[in-house]
Each structure stands twice: as structure tokens, then as C-alpha cells.
Amino acid sequence: MIPPPVPPPVSPPVSPPRAPLPDHMLRQLGRTEGDADTLRVLVRDQDTRRLLLLRALLDAAEAAPTTVCPPRALDRLRQDWALLETAERTDRTAVRTVLFHPFTGPWAQRCLRALSGTVSAPELLAGLDHLSAVAAAAAIRAGVPFAARLTAHDGLVPLPTLGALHTVPGRVDIAFTEGELTVRGTGGRPLLTVRIQPDGTAGSADPRWLPVLALPAVRPGAGPVPLDDVDPYRTEGGGLRRHGLSAAIHLDDHERKIWAELWSATEPLLRIGGEHRLTETAVLLRCLVPLGPPPGSGPTGESAAHCSGTRREAFGAVLSSRPAAAAHFAATFVHELQHTKLAALGSLVPLHHEDTTPRHFAPWRPDPRPFDGLLQGAYSHLALADHWQRSALGAWRVTHRDLAWSEHARCREQVGAVLPVLAGSAALTREGRVLVDEMITVYHRLDDCPPPTGHLARAQAYVSTAKVIWQQRNGSRRQ
Structure with missing residues (x-):
């Protein structure tokens, strides 16, 4: 009988919080800004989703047939999870440094796809092997002594957030105690030692360690x-x-x-x-x-x-x-x-109900863009237009000032070419409408300090030319 799954290192809610974002925070984000409190709302939501993803991975492995997830792989997964739990009880912040590392997400998603049968068995086993590396890195950061066996892939044994060991394919044994990681190869012979510093960095005199x-x-x-x-x-x-x-x-x-x-x-x-x-x-x-x-x-x-x-x-x-x-x-x-900011906001609150058909002209891309891609591009280029304008106004050197004005003018003209499409969409949600209205406000505020005439003329010619080329390439698609 398969025992019930062990609890995850944290206890996430059943689903991420969906409470509406306060309007003052939404308006900040619409201006491509956001104070620390506003940004941490986005971060907390993303971190909660990561914990739910990891829980889903554990549950999927427990529920998978033995033909997909063999007993030996499942036993190893449980051992790795137990090490994560031990590290979590010792130093929660250290464990979260590893669990919330950006690339823990793609790894967990790949394993979930594999458990659904969409990826080959060897790829699944390789993915599940990586949990041992995740657990080991978390334990090292938490200062928890342990011994484990890790698998090399493509000549590297990774320890997420710390580094990787360059070695031959196969398995290596590692042991960690009192701030020192010992790596052993076939037959138990020592390969190298890695010293973990108080600040979490990992160093070794051996060139096979890649920090x-x-x-x-x-x-x-x-x-x-x-x-x-x-x-x-x-x-x-x-x-x-x-x-x-x-x-x-x-x-x-x-x-x-x-x-x-x-x-x-x-x-x-x-x-x-x-x-x-x-x-x-x-x-x-x-x-x-x-x-x-x-x-x-x-x-x-x-x-x-x-x-x-x-x-x-x-x-x-x-x-x-x-x-x-x-x-x-x-x-x-x-x-x-x-x-990063807009994608996290869109996960927290829906901004529009447009479909995903690529049909819109965007001056920064040669191909048609879906509405969401248009919104993403306009948002990032609006922030760039603001950034380059401030840089131009604060520059001391003529060359720096010219570069900044040139970049500002181009980004501003690019945003101006697509804002009418965003503003005219009937599929914007209330939050999406607030966001786009604030973007329009920032766009017009840029007029308070216009770029030199030459830079503006070149930017306008650039966008006009991009539109002509786009029309020739994409025919009657929406502009």
C-alpha cells in the first residue's frame, strides 16, 4: 500500500489569492512603476504558485502508475522531500532561496508534463533525479548535514543557486557537514571539496567546481x-x-x-x-x-x-x-x-479577454502580435521611453545625451503607434482599463520634455518605415 504523500515544506493555500489589487497599486503599475509593497504583492502571488506547483508534482508522482514512475524513483523522491522538510524546519528562508530560484519552475513543469505521459521515461527519470540536487542545495544553504547520491547530466552535477561539478556522466556521492561539501566518485574516492561561505557562496580550488x-x-x-x-x-x-x-x-x-x-x-x-x-x-x-x-x-x-x-x-x-x-x-x-511585472500582474488579476490570434502591428517586431503581446511590448517600451528621457535630461556628456534622446524618441513613437489599439479594445477588464489609462497618462506626460527635432524626425521615419514593411509582409492583417 502506498503511504499518503508527505506534506510539502510549506503549507500553501488551496489556490492563490484572487482578491482584487488595490487601485492605488494598480495605478502605480500602470505608470510602469510600483513601490516595494506593491511589487511584493506580485512576488507573494508568484511564490505561492511555485509552492502549489511543487505540491502538484509530488501528488502527481504519488498517483502515477508504476509504468510511469517506478517504485525506486518514487522512493528517492520521498527521501529528497524528507531532506527538504528537515532543511525547512532548520532554516525556512534558506530553503525558499532554492525553491523560489527561477529555474525550479521550468524543472517542475517539465516533470509534471513527463508524469502525464507527454515526455519519454528516461527524460522523466532525469527530471526526478534533479529533485535530489534541489534538496541537497536547500540543505546546504540551511546548514543541515546530509549524504546523498547525485546524477550527472551532460557532464555536470548541478546544485541550484550554488554551482555545478564538472565530471564524467554517472552518479557521484556527496556529503555535507560543518560548512564543507565533499564529493566522491566511483569507489568512494574523493574528487574534491567545496567550502560554503557564510554568505551562501560556494568555492573550491579545484577547477572542476563551477561556482x-x-x-x-x-x-x-x-x-x-x-x-x-x-x-x-x-x-x-x-x-x-x-x-x-x-x-x-x-x-x-x-x-x-x-x-x-x-x-x-x-x-x-x-x-x-x-x-x-x-x-x-x-x-x-x-x-x-x-x-x-x-x-x-x-x-x-x-x-x-x-x-x-x-x-x-x-x-x-x-x-x-x-x-x-x-x-x-x-x-x-x-x-x-x-x-516580469506585467506577466505577474496578469496572473493575479485578468487584464483582458482578447483571444491569442497574432494580428496586430507592433513596430518592434516584424511579425503580427496577439493582443497580450502588444500590451506587453507597449508596456515595456513605455518604461524605456521614460527611462531614456530621464537619462537624457540627466546626462552630462553630449554623446550620452544623444544616445538617450535617440532611444527615447524611438520608444515613444513605437508606443504611440499601438496605444490606440489598446485603448480601443472592448475586451479590457476593469483592471486592464485602469492600467491602459495610466499608460496613456504617462505617454502624454513625456511631451513635457520633447526630444530634439532631429531625433524625433528620425524616430517617426523609423516607425513609418516599419509599418510599411509590416503591411507588405503581412497583407490585410489588422494594424
Whole structure:
């Protein structure tokens, strides 16, 4: 007889809270802003959904036939869950650091699909193996002694949020006690040791250990941001090529130094855009994933060509190629965290009832967009228009000012081309109407400080040309 499932490390409600968001918070978000309290409402909802997802995974494994989830795999899952429970009782915050890591979401969703029979058995077993790594990372962060056996995939044994061991395929035994992780290979021979520091970073003199670089907090009181180039689920199901993104990469020490320097230069640039930009970065950004340079940017990404993205199932993660300058890095966070914010808001309260047919013109994309994609793009570009305007007004150097005015003018014209479609939709909910009305208010407020005439003319020509090309390519679709 199969025993009842063990309780999850936390006790989530039956369903996420659906109480309406207070109007003052909704209006803040409509202005592409949001104070810490408002953003934490979105974060709490997303965290609750993550806990429910993990509970659903456990229940699905318990209910699955033995042909799908063999007894040995189920027993291992229960052992891993028991370790999570022990770690939870010791240090709840440490466990949540791992459970709420962005890529725990794609992993859990993949396992759920596998348990439904839509993924092959080997892929399911590989997915369930990863729970051992999740539990081990949580126990390490909580300071709980344990011993476990982990499985290498593609030559890596990952410990989410901490790093990964580069080794041969197969299983390795690990043991953790008194702040030190010992890794043993076949026959029990020691491979290496990893020292866990009080701040949660993991280091080793052995080059086979690939640590996750912790970027400093963007403001006092916020946590460090992992620069994660080892998690196996960082691009799982992300469709990078389909969305114009390059592949995820591993960084060497020199490249990590460059990323760290770019990161350190973003704080003052975000501050120019307003304290709310620092706030949303501190509250929402949980992980940064380095991508390779996009096509046409040169072998090491020297040019301004750049790509970035977010994933709905990986809340708090920003994927980005290395930009040419810190100004573009700061703009990347402004841009991508609006997608994070709006996606979380749409999960909390419905914003519209439009269908998913791709039929709308968006000046930032060559293909037709569904209504929700149009809303997402307009929202992020409105935030960019505001950010670049503030940057232009605060710039001391002519070159910096010209760059900012050029980017502002282009983003503002792009938003202006699609706002009438958003405002004219009869499928907006009450919350959606409030959001779009606030967006319109911000758009008109930008007129208080118009860009220089030359920048404005070029931006208008850019959007007009994009529309002509779109019409030629897509024929009679809605504009």
C-alpha cells in the first residue's frame, strides 16, 4: 500500500489569492512603476504558485502508475522531500532561496508534463533525479548535514543557486557537514571539496567546481543576484531561437569580470531613471543568465547588437547577452523587468479577454502580435521611453545625451503607434482599463520634455518605415 504523500515544506493555500489589487497599486503599475509593497504583492502571488506547483508534482508522482514512475524513483523522491522538510524546519528562508530560484519552475513543469505521459521515461527519470540536487542545495544553504547520491547530466552535477561539478556522466556521492561539501566518485574516492561561505557562496580550488557568481546587491537590504551560467534548466523550453535570442553560455573568469564590471555600473544609471527602477530591480530580479552574442554582433559582442528576454515560468530571471555598454545593460533591466511585472500582474488579476490570434502591428517586431503581446511590448517600451528621457535630461556628456534622446524618441513613437489599439479594445477588464489609462497618462506626460527635432524626425521615419514593411509582409492583417 502506498503511504499518503508527505506534506510539502510549506503549507500553501488551496489556490492563490484572487482578491482584487488595490487601485492605488494598480495605478502605480500602470505608470510602469510600483513601490516595494506593491511589487511584493506580485512576488507573494508568484511564490505561492511555485509552492502549489511543487505540491502538484509530488501528488502527481504519488498517483502515477508504476509504468510511469517506478517504485525506486518514487522512493528517492520521498527521501529528497524528507531532506527538504528537515532543511525547512532548520532554516525556512534558506530553503525558499532554492525553491523560489527561477529555474525550479521550468524543472517542475517539465516533470509534471513527463508524469502525464507527454515526455519519454528516461527524460522523466532525469527530471526526478534533479529533485535530489534541489534538496541537497536547500540543505546546504540551511546548514543541515546530509549524504546523498547525485546524477550527472551532460557532464555536470548541478546544485541550484550554488554551482555545478564538472565530471564524467554517472552518479557521484556527496556529503555535507560543518560548512564543507565533499564529493566522491566511483569507489568512494574523493574528487574534491567545496567550502560554503557564510554568505551562501560556494568555492573550491579545484577547477572542476563551477561556482555561481553572486553579483552585489543593487541597493542595501536587497540580496545578491546570481549570475547563473550552469543551471541545466535556465533555458529549458524557452524557445530562444524562436524569440531571437542566442544560446546560453558558460563564462570563464575573464568574462565574469566583465559582467561584474557592467553590473556595478548599472546602479547609478538606474537611479537616474528614478528610485522606482532601483526598487523593481531589487525586489524582482532573482537571477541573471548570460547569453551568447546575437548574430551580427561580432565574435565577442563588441557592437551594440544585443538580445534579452524573460520567461513566464521562470519568475525573476532575466536572460541577456553582454551589452556593449552599461547604459544598455541598465536599459535591459528596465525593459525586461516590465515583462516580469506585467506577466505577474496578469496572473493575479485578468487584464483582458482578447483571444491569442497574432494580428496586430507592433513596430518592434516584424511579425503580427496577439493582443497580450502588444500590451506587453507597449508596456515595456513605455518604461524605456521614460527611462531614456530621464537619462537624457540627466546626462552630462553630449554623446550620452544623444544616445538617450535617440532611444527615447524611438520608444515613444513605437508606443504611440499601438496605444490606440489598446485603448480601443472592448475586451479590457476593469483592471486592464485602469492600467491602459495610466499608460496613456504617462505617454502624454513625456511631451513635457520633447526630444530634439532631429531625433524625433528620425524616430517617426523609423516607425513609418516599419509599418510599411509590416503591411507588405503581412497583407490585410489588422494594424
